[in-house]
Amino acid sequence: MIAHLAERHNVWGPFLIVSPASTLHNWQQEFEKFTPDFKVIPYWGSSSERKTLRKFWSGRKLHGKDSPFHVLITR
Numbered sequence: 001m002i003a004h005l006a007e008r009h010n011v012w013g014p015f016l017i018v019s020p021a022s023t024l025h026n027w028q029q030e031f032e033k034f035t036p037d038f039k040v041i042p043y044w045g046s047s048s049e050r051k052t053l054r055k056f057w058s059g060r061k062l063h064g065k066d067s068p069f070h071v072l073i074t075r
Helices: 002-009 021-034 047-054
Strands: 015-018 040-042 071-074
Touching (some): 021 040, 021 071
Parallel strands (some): 040 071
């Protein structure tokens, strides 16, 4: 569905995937395998690791194909 929105309607996100900790890596691998054009960010880890990730986000560029990320996966 997410790929359809991007390809047909030019809606590139950002999309939020919330999953159990046991499947976080699987979600990331499946996106890389089936939708390689999507930029996926794994958003888990310690508070300082997550803070570091947030430094690279810009609210102005989050809605297009050139966005720093399209999908954020967290638990």
